[in-house]
Amino acid sequence: MTVEQIAVHKIKGLLLKCPHLDARIDENDRTPFTDGHIDIHSSTERHTNETFVGRVDVQVKGRSTEKKLKVFSIGRKDLEGYLKLSGVLYFVVSIDKKSGKRTALYALLNPFKIHGILRDMKPGQHEVSVPLKKLSNQPNAIENLLKVAYRTRSESPETGWDPMLSERIEGFTLYTDRPWDMDSPLLLDDSEMDYSLVAKTEGGMEVPVDWGVHILPASYVGEKTDWVVCSGEHCFQSPVRRRLDKNSFELKLSEGLTFRYTFAEDSRTGSISLTLRDSLSGRRRDIGFLLNCLDQASFTINGQKADHAVNDLEGEDELRAHYRYLDRLHELLSKLGVNVDLVSVTDITEKQSDQLKGLYEVIIEGKELAQDIEHAGRIRQPIGPWYIELLCLQGAKEGTWRCLNLFERDIGQQFAMSIENEPDHYESFLVTPYEVLQDDELPFMLNLNLPRIVDAYAALPENPKTFSLANNMVLRLIKASDVVQSRKNEFLTPAEALNEWLIPKQADEPHHQVNRWQIAARTRNLSPEERQDIRALKREAGRSTATGAPQIEAACAILLGEAEDVEFSLKQLDDAQLQVMCTWPIWSLWKPEPQDPPTSTTAE
Structure with a gap:
């Protein structure tokens, strides 16, 4: 019996044990490229045309060898032929020269794999070694x-x-030739597991794709927990837990702080990594948590104490000094009503840092500033790209000064503005400290104390001048929300509150309605009821001859977002009206051709 006949007998013997398969493999086959085929049936008993599922072409080779076969050489021409046949199941039977032991091996040469092999072969290369896998003896x-x-x-x-x-x-x-552990990551490639990946489209089309597959169980991707992890005052809500391997896990408390721990049979070891974040609040919390863990040798998870042994921390003294600086800065800014999440530690210059340390002594410790200042007035303190506006007043002693938050509720000061109506004739009236700021300053001022902005205007005399100032501030807040997206809600919330305060004072005038809708449009889709009300106001403005009615009509068209209608409404405005409207925040909801808009601000 020849080696090839022995190989065919070995393969057919294994296939005979498979009730769904019907092998047609000839020992002396002379058919080009293949030695026969294997039919697949849906029945385990009688195989008929009705039970026929499909057919796979096969090639069988035998090799007498003294060592284990791991690869087998196949010619380029054969591979090109197999590709035209839509692939072949390539069997190789290794026959040990000494013992005569027969080992069945195989390589699934599917079209994608053959195409990749041929693509990677060098010009003039006639053969390539293809990896073999051991064929199971299980049906x-x-x-x-x-x-x-x-x-x-x-x-x-x-x-x-x-x-x-x-x-x-x-x-x-995904179709595979063997099951896998669903609790462990799986990287599928042709050298480890034979598979077929089929993409299904919305229309029901199934398309085989030549893509690698990396399967990660949810535990390895990372799962948000319902834990609250605390050390001292520093807590982290819903940290992400991720399995690293069978016995190791990672608990990501924040972008800067991560626990890694490993469970052994009778012990648990771990480490914690710290990456200094830019955010003042985030960095302070990360470092504070870590230092408190060192001091207390424990932390809590949902209130349950978790003790741990702690090794020495390299650079601990420097880290503690840096935390003290962050803590004092955090205390100062919180006192001033600053959203500390906006402040980046790395943006603060050395000069600004020294100035803030001095302010801490004045604002928090109550010390008076001994400085040569000519008269009481405002002080603007930069913090990276942001600012803090303070009011500097005479201290208890001559030559000393105290600093107050310009926008503090109980500052004990009144502010007035004078306007020259006629030559040498000035009109003075009370204003809020918010009128002190220019439009381009407002978005970058951190200590605005915006939750009290309605109270600030309510404290002024109820007259048209006050209402005009308040309406102008609504527009300025809306525009500020467009300038700094990270503070959008911080500006829109007080803008909405101030606008709603104005409405009963001025009988729900059209511009207040427009402001209400444009505030809403910046955070969500307008409701059908709101759009209906906008159409009603638009139609009313179109019939009106009142001053500003054409702009109201155009503003309503912008809110509705109907391009042709917007263009039509804008064409009804004269140049002066359009120039004014381009300064209103409603304009940013429209997408016109690029242009340089006017810089002045006019109340709607």
């Missing part, structure tokens, strides 16, 4: 291999992937 495993081999016959390397289908993918189906 279920062999049948699974044949099912995957049959699935891969529909692969079409020459067709490629249409990028347009990527937007229509509904899901994927």
Whole structure:
């Protein structure tokens, strides 16, 4: 019996044990490229045309060898032929020269794999070594291999992937030749597991794809917990827990602080890594948590204490000094009503840092500033790209000064503004400290104390001048929300509150309604009821001859977002009206051709 006959007998013997398979492999086959085929049936008993599922072409080779076969050389021409046949299941039987032991091996040469092999072969290379895998002697495993081999016959390397289908993918189906541990990561490639990946589109089309597959169980991707992890005053809500391997886990408390721990049979070891974040609040909390863990040798999870042994921390003294600086800065800014999440530690210059240390003594410790200042007035303290506005007043002793938050509720000061109506004739009236700021300063001022802005205007005399100032501030706050997106809600919330305060004072005038809607439009889609009210106001403004009615009509068109209607409404404005409207915040909800808008601000 020849080596090839022995190989065929070995493979057919294994296939005879598989109830769903019907092997047609000839010992002396002269058919080009293959030695026969294996039919797959849905029945385990009588195989008929009705039970026929599909067919896989096979090639069988035998080799007499003194060592284990790991690869097998296949010619370029053979591979090109297999590709035209839509793949082949390539069997190799290794026959030990000494013992005569026969070991069945295989390589699934599916179209995608063959295409990749041919692509990687060098010009003039006639053969390539293909890795072999040991063929299982278990019927279920062999049948699974044949099912995957049959699935891969529909692969079409020459067709490629249409990028347009990527937007229509509904899901994927993965067929493999063996089961895998669903609790562990799996990186599928042709050297480890034979598989077929099929993309399914919305229309029901199934397309085999030549993509690598990396399967990560949810525990390895990271799962948000319902834990609250605390050390001292510093707490982290819902940290993300991620498995690293069978015995190791990572608990990500924040972007800067991560626990890693490993469970052994009778012990648990771990480490904590700290990355200094830019955010003042984030960095302070991360470092504070770590230092308190060192001091207390414990932390809590949902109130349950977790003790741990602590090794020495390299650079601990410097870290503690830096935390003291962060803590004092945090206390100062919190006292001034600053949203500390906006402040970046790395943006603060050395000069600014020294100035802030001095302010801490004045604002927090109550010390008076001994400085040569000509008269009481405002002080603007920069913090990176931001600012703090303070009021400097005479101290208890001559030559000393005290500093107050300009926007503090109980500052004990009144502010007035004078306007020259006629030559040498000035009109003076009370204002809030918010009128002190220019439009381009407002978005970057951190200590505005905006929750009290309504109280500030309510404290002024109720007259048209006050209402005009308040309406102008509504517009300024809306514009500020467009300038600094990170503070959008911080500006829109007081803008809405101030606008709602104005409405009963001025009988729900059209510009207040427009302001209400444009505030809403910046955070959500307008409701059908709101859009209906906007259409009603637009129609009313279109019939009105009142001053400002054309701009109200155009503003309503912008809110509705109907381009042709907007263009029509804008064409009804004269140049002066359009020039004014371009300064209003409603204009940013419209997308006109690029232009340099006017810089003045006019109340709606």
